Amino acid sequence: MTDHRDGPDDHEVEALLRRHYRDLDPGTAPARLAANVRGRLSGAARQPDGAALARVPVAPVRALSGRARTQLGPSLALAAAVVLLAVAGLAVSRLSGQPAQASPTTAAAPSGTTTVQSTAPGSPQASPSPSGSASPAVAGGSAQLAMAFADRSHGVVVGAYGGRGAVWATSDEGQDWTAVPVDAPPLDSAAMVGTHAWASASCSDSATGGCSPTVLESLDGGLTWTTVASADVTSLSFVDAQDGFAVDASTPGAPGLLATHDGGKTWSALGGAAPCEAGFFPVAVSFADAQHGWAACSSGKAALGSSPKEFVATADGGATWSVRSRADGGVASAGSLPFAGDFRGVDMLGSGTGVAWLAIEGLIRTTDGGATWSRLPLGSAGGNLEWPGAAITPDGMLFALTVDATAADGSATFNLGLDNGQTWKPYTQFSRLPAPGASPTPQPPAAVQPATPDAVAFLDAAHGIAVGGDATNAYAWRTADGGATWAVAPLGAGAARALAVSGQSAWTDLLVCPADAAPGNPACTGSVERSNDGGATWTVVGHANLTSISFGDATHGFGVGFEPPSTGAGTATGGFGTALYATSDGGATWAPLADSRPCGTFDPVSVSFVSASHGWVGCSSVIGAGSGLKGVMETTDGGRTWSWRARISYPGGPKDIGSITSSDYLATIAMAADGSGLITGQRGSTIRTADGGRTWVSCPPGQFDAFTTSGAAILPGGPWYVVQSGWLNATLTTTESRLMRSADRGAAWTQVGGWLPTPPPSPGP
Amino acid sequence: MEPTQLGIDEAAFVELIIGRLDEANRVATWILGDAAAAEDAVQDAAARAWAGRDGLRDADAAAAWFGRIVVNACRDELRRRSSRPRTSAAALAPEIADPSSRDGETADRDEVGRAVARLKPDFQVVLALRFGADLTVPAIAERLGIPEGTAKTRLRDALAAARVAIAAERASTPTTREARA
Incomplete structure (x- = not known):
């Protein structure tokens, strides 16, 4: 069998292997194996006298294998x-x-x-x-x-x-x-x-x-x-x-x-x-x-x-x-x-x-x-x-x-x-062992981000609009049944982050930005678009670069955009450099408020007005290691003067006011005339207030485990809405968006309808 | 929220595992070439099965599933022997991590055993299942949870590797071979 050729042929290899394994065959397992397994798996539960726990390690030293396996992960x-x-x-x-x-x-x-x-x-x-x-x-x-x-x-x-x-x-x-x-x-x-x-x-x-x-x-x-x-x-x-x-x-x-x-x-x-x-x-x-x-x-x-x-x-x-x-x-x-x-x-x-x-x-x-x-x-x-x-x-x-x-x-x-x-x-x-030449950093799974809504607003209890988009295109969603079903249509190339309604009118801002600029960046150009038919058709009415819009009535609107480059106040303080704008002609012309940065070293992020004079602004601070520092200010004179209602600050910064969490970055504030309202975060958290924004409490955890920006809206005298996106479906495989509604001022939330329809993903930029 | 208590009958689960121990122990011995290591691996597999008992659907699925866990436990052991960084593995089980002592343990094994032990873990597993457990290629594929084509390719590659390794063993130990011949 073992001649003097350099190596065995296939048949010989197979024969050698079969003999090798036959020699190894242990036949019936030793009784101690069954006893050990039985004792370890079930003895404890059914033999409380502990007799079954008398373990005899098969190989005293090798019994460390249990530890060795644990060691594998590390x-x-x-x-x-x-x-x-x-x-x-x-x-x-x-x-x-x-x-x-x-x-x-x-x-x-x-x-x-x-x-x-x-x-x-x-x-x-x-x-x-x-x-x-x-x-x-x-x-x-x-x-x-x-x-x-x-x-x-x-x-x-x-x-x-x-x-x-x-x-x-x-x-x-x-x-x-x-x-x-x-x-x-x-x-x-x-x-x-x-x-x-x-x-x-x-x-x-x-x-x-x-x-x-x-x-x-x-x-x-x-x-x-x-x-x-x-x-x-x-x-x-x-x-x-x-x-x-x-x-x-x-x-x-x-x-x-x-x-x-x-x-x-x-x-x-x-x-x-x-x-x-x-x-x-x-x-x-x-x-x-x-x-x-x-x-x-x-x-x-x-x-x-x-x-x-x-x-x-x-x-x-x-x-x-x-x-x-x-x-x-x-x-x-x-x-x-x-x-x-x-x-x-x-x-x-x-x-x-x-x-x-x-x-x-x-x-x-x-x-x-x-x-x-x-x-x-x-x-x-x-x-x-x-x-x-x-x-x-x-x-x-x-x-x-x-x-x-x-x-x-x-x-x-x-x-x-x-x-x-x-x-x-x-x-x-x-990856435990990066491949040669490969990037050693963790690799998030590549995913095509579908178009998701960033903002939502309701004209009445039945008719609602949402706007948002994917990396390259903006879309508008419409519902006529309170959010149970939605239709989606393209708004155009660009991004739409802002949405406001007043009466039967709706406004958004279609932002076209350079490839490396986020929406709202001063390099973007924005077109303020208005719809008078519930979001079906949109007409350009003005030009501004706004990531948040709120209208107090049909003509008086407020927005958040980047400050004019000439002032540089925001960037000088290390902030985003955002500023408050206002229109008094239905969105045709926009000008910075006299006090365009009322939040000081904080930056205005989102506005919510309930009348031409009464409104709130949600502010965020980039100072403080991105801890989600934020604050809320209120005005009752159309934005001429603002008062802090809540603020959580950074060391050495302005003092804390009221009670508001530093968890999550502020995305959207939505307020009602009675001083109740909510703030959504970029990571899906939601907090609510009932006292004009002085104290805020979290909505129930577990309910908003979404991981992208979520928009919020309050129908005057009606329900509260949040639109959110993330791995919301049971299989956790794709990004989905849904509408949540609360009938009790944010205490309890229920999902309305199914997932919002998703337009086909745009080709990458 | 569901309580921690088990979703299936504990006693039935244990008996199912007990009933598979002979087969599991044989497979583990074939793969690992070492009775003590095999028993450890089987117990390890039983513990893993215990951890995953909630996933059991029925006895048939559970038996196949346990069989796969046994193979996985053995493959882990092979990987520990062959590829663990010296520093951490040595701290745990020097006799496993140190190749020289490992060689010493098996010095009296025949050249086929030494040759097989030098193959990569996946090859050792597939050879043991084919020529030890005498499983067909489809059965191997099912046991490993891999496509049949992959199993066939892996078996062919393992045989080729074994052939080279056996030849190398013969070349490196002429006296042993000639003495036996």
Whole structure:
């Protein structure tokens, strides 16, 4: 058979292979395999005496494979060279233009802190005692990937590339990421409050030496980092710029909780009672404020289908703790914690809503402070996913990282959770190992953006109009049945962002811009168009460059456009340079108001007038790291004088007024004569007021999980409307637009009809 | 919101897995060439199946699905052996990550075993399914969740690679081969 030719022929190869595999055939599996599987999968549930938990590792050393698999997910690839995406570049310029680091007061909401547990001994033989499990091999379970979001726009992913630490930062809800190499060991934990971010390298994965535990901070949303401490901590959780919490990673097997009160420079034991019961130790921690915190506790006996664990809470800053739920496979179990899967991390809000992520079970969510949990459907059917990180934003938005252990390139995926995590949209792919010469930055999926409406208005309860467009063409949608069905027709080449109605007239502005200019840019030329037949036909009545229009009556209108180049007031202050315009002849001629920039260092963005004299302007600030700083002003004399009603400002800027969120960028303001109204954000958020714009509250989270600019309108004495676009359909595959209506001044919203019709995509410019 | 509790009968799920263990263990052994590693992989696969139990529709689909997870678990193990960066893998399981110790473990294996172990994971998998489990090409395609044409191509490429690898093994170990001949 084995002659002396150089190689075997095909038949010989096949014969050799068959013999090889025949020799290997183990026949019937050893009984211990069935016993182990049975015990790990089901024994806990049905044999609470624990007998079934007596596990005999098949190969004591190799039983680490469970950890090894966890290890697969981790190393997110990071660019050796920083390459800024186009939009990220904008973010950078905004950030660097900020005069001072954002103070925590600009985002005082609970931090969207996420953590990744890294030191829990996961092998069956691992002992919870420090001496028994401190070996590098056992401590080598660092997930090397973590995520934190301060709000729904601003977040960081931390990990490693080429053996060194690395960060990705986003300021637009994960649509664009800036890759930042960090001079630190691989990072395994992150926290973020406002634009203040922290990351830590606990070195628990390092068996090769040369790894020094490091805590870093960034004051600019994650773009630049400086080392602040050499503490060996993980599972960072900060509640403000000074006060944070973490798991002590210096003693694998029996870690405790640490606290800092100087922004991470020094750490000391939290004090108070041990957070976990005997037999458990904390592996992840999340504090919503200085008093209210939660800890995920492991037994250190995690293995395959069984992983005793408990979830504890404190309401007094860690002085005392109470068990919220426990899964130990026996009669002591309480709540609905999954038994399988060791804790990886947890992120909680002060309301008691939060998420935790586990090794095998994936993402689980609680709305009652951890007493009961439900599993979220993110990859639970594939069987090959890891969940190295997740985050919940103060307004309930969910994000999660997943790593497909079987993907050829080991890529990680950034997912957006919709409907409280019941549906998920895989969004950004992070390639673990960039192809030679390929761009090392994450690649958002290429998508053709269909035409979507940007603004909406109703002439009466039946007749409504929306205008918007795609990259090259503007369209108008019309409905005659209250929004149930729509017809769409081209408006022309260009963009239409503004829409106003008064009586039976409607106005929009068709903007034609250079290829690299956004609508509203001074380089654009705009034609004010008027329709007297509900949007079916439009006639040019004047020329102005407006991105927002509102008419108080048939002749008196107001708009937002770029200021005349001669003044330069806005650009001098670093703002957008927008200004207020007015017409008193039905839109034929437009002139800047005498006080065209009433918002000071803020920029007017959207106007809403209920009469020729009474109106509001929504203002936005580009200062402050794009934190969504905004304000509302009111006039009762046709725009001659304005008064602030609400404002959230930047450090060193004008003082805050009233109550309004800094989350999301202001897109549209729509007000009613009684002083109620709403503001929509560019990321789909909606807030409402009932007192003339002084105080604003969010509409229910989960309802407006759209991700593009949404328009708003109020029919005088009638319903409120919002038109929004995003991945709204069940399959989350294409961009859809829909009309939402509220009959109770914004408290409850229902969708009207189906998706708005989409014109065929325009060919790219 | 649905509670965490399982959507299917736990006991039925466990028995379904138990009933597939022999076949799973054989496939895993063929792919990995190592009984202990195979048992670990099967348990790993069982855990993955547990994690995904909500996706089960019926017993038939579940059996095929479990079979695929076993293969995936084995392929992961092969990838760990062959391609994990030394630094992190060594921290976890030095005996897996260190090729020299791996070679030491298998030093007494015949040249075919060594040759197969040098192939890329996808090739090892397809060879084990074809010549170990004796699956047809369509069955291999179904097991791997790939088109039949892809399975056929992969098998052909794997055979060609095995042929080269076996020849290389023979060239590098003449004394062993001649002693045996």
